[in-house]
Amino acid sequence: MDKSPASTHVERAESPKKADQRHEPHIVGNLKLLDGNDTILVPTPSPDPKDPLNLPPWRKWAILILVSAYGCAAVVLASGLGPIFPNIVASYPGQEARANDLMTFPTLFMGLGNLISMPLAIAIGRRPVFLISIVIMIAGGVWCAASKSLGSHIAGRDLMSLAAGQSEALAPMIVQEVHFLHERGRKLAWFVFIQNVSSCVFFITSTYMTTAWGWRWWYGFFSIFSALILVLSYVFLSETEFDRPADASTGEVHLDFNDNGELEQGGGTHKLIRVTTSVGTVLEPDRYGPRTWRRDLNLINIKPRWHVILPHYLHILQGLCVPTMAWLLLLNGAWLGIYVFSASTFANVLIPPPYGFAFNSLGYVQASQIVCCLVFLPLSGHGSDWVIKNLSKRNNGVFKPEYRLVGLIVPGIVGVVAAVIYGQAAQNPAQWHWSGVVIPYAAIYFAFLGVNLVGITYAVESFPQRAASLLVVICAGRGIISFGLSYSTLPSIKAIGYDGALNIQAGIGGGLIAFAVVVWYAGPRLRAMAAKWFNMEEVSE
Known part of the structure; x- marks a missing residue:
């Protein structure tokens, strides 16, 4: 499965730091839950309609x-x-x-x-x-x-x-x-x-x-x-299993974008993606495909990973x-x-x-x-x-x-x-x-x-x-x-x-x-x- 980022329509906090500098030391389990009066959604939901967090x-x-x-x-x-x-x-x-x-x-x-x-x-x-x-x-x-x-x-x-x-x-x-x-x-x-x-x-x-x-x-x-x-x-x-980037579990997905606003692996402009209760996630079925009953009724929807x-x-x-x-x-x-x-x-x-x-x-x-x-x-x-x-x-x-x-x-x-x-x-x-x-x-x-x-x-x-x-x-x-x-x-x-x-x-x-x-x-x-x-x-x- 794709490790899907959060929608680009949600809150972003830009940072000039390079990829190897962007993570400040932290203790696993501690995370930012409140942003003013807004609650940050943890884990960060994906714009993929098949994400179980996006179920109605x-x-x-x-x-x-x-x-x-x-x-x-x-x-x-x-x-x-x-x-x-x-x-x-x-x-x-x-x-x-x-x-x-x-x-x-x-x-x-x-x-x-x-x-x-x-x-x-x-x-x-x-x-x-x-x-x-x-x-x-x-x-x-x-x-x-x-x-x-x-x-x-x-x-x-x-x-x-x-x-x-x-x-x-x-x-x-x-x-x-x-x-x-x-x-x-x-x-x-x-x-x-x-x-x-x-x-x-x-x-x-x-x-x-x-x-x-x-x-x-x-x-x-x-x-x-x-x-x-x-x-x-x-x-x-x-x-309900869904493959997410590791930092989604903190509610802060870190992504890099080039000058054209496209995702880039390393370099470019670093942006912090947060999804809050007041903004929510904008789904992108054209990019990821829609959720269908036919898919949901399959007994197995993920590629078996026996090695785990x-x-x-x-x-x-x-x-x-x-x-x-x-x-x-x-x-x-x-x-x-x-x-x-x-x-x-x-x-x-x-x-x-x-x-x-x-x-x-x-x-x-x-x-x-x-x-x-x-x-x-x-x-x-x-x-x-x-x-x-x-x-x-x-x-x-x-x-x-x-x-x-x-x-x-x-x-x-x-x-x-x-x-x-x-x-x-x-x-x-x-x-x-x-x-x-x-x-x-x-x-x-x-x-x-x-x-x-x-x-x-x-x-x-x-x-x-x-x-x-x-x-x-x-x-x-x-x-x-x-x-x-x-x-x-x-x-x-x-x-x-x-x-x-x-x-x-x-x-x-x-x-x-x-x-x-x-x-x-x-x-x-x-x-x-x-x-x-x-x-x-x-x-x-």
């Missing part, structure tokens, strides 16, 4: 809703057994301990799925990997529905979870690729909001579905639902060596582990006396997560974008990725307190009201959502040229970490009780959030060091 708003919303719907199906199938788990365990008498693998193994395989899918998404594009993932998830759901033994059921869920893992890294990557930096916080929050509100609705209805149809048709229903998403995605979810797969795995290893990314991995893994712990145990706590919840009432416990999403969207989504704009304004219009860390304050406090209360109520039900389990369970979920949003945005905005590999570091790594934590759920409860286990996990999660203070001050220097060590600015994914 309705197409962007269609893509966001479709990846959210896919995320909903993935979350319910891979992580939504909590309300119906007692019903499923009853089908395997004498194998109750092994049946716990139905809950814990999916987090591991979702993480492994990211290690497989993201390199392919870089090599052949986001669209084919997304569509193939839905096909595999449907196949896994059908396998589970038709399974004849617990071992077969576990294997089917493992296959299904490999595909469901794309809801963690590939789906948010698609969302961020069709939106600009100043709107990513709220758009990713809408992704989380739609995905999880719809998931909660299905959590509520799951108990009624299994009571009426049996748990096998529960899998059947979501396989059919996924098939509908597949058809709509084939039509409306176009390729091995370097991508190297980039993942390098990402693990970046202190800030390693911290984000541990942070996300710890809070996913706390959430999986509570999701795996709330049914076992609420059904027996003294709470005595009816099986069909367990779905309503999940409904509390809808309230969390209603709070999360304005607070962590729109609030995050509001914070970075205001902090950038105070910093002479310059944005720093560390501004996103402000979004950890509320989820961190809420999550730690909720985890401790959940442990106490689960361990001493005679001394606590059932709300001591239900409300903290929802609050822990809110904390995980907040940590997840901050992790994704901070990683992508710190090193935009390595976005894909860093998303794998966070999403695949946290799945493996949370698997280890959640797999020890039953042994830890037997050894130290609910309160002891969650006190330890809350201490770890809270300590990792508190470390954000160190990252706030040391982050810019660590980013500069990582860019120097691993050439983080030069490699485009």
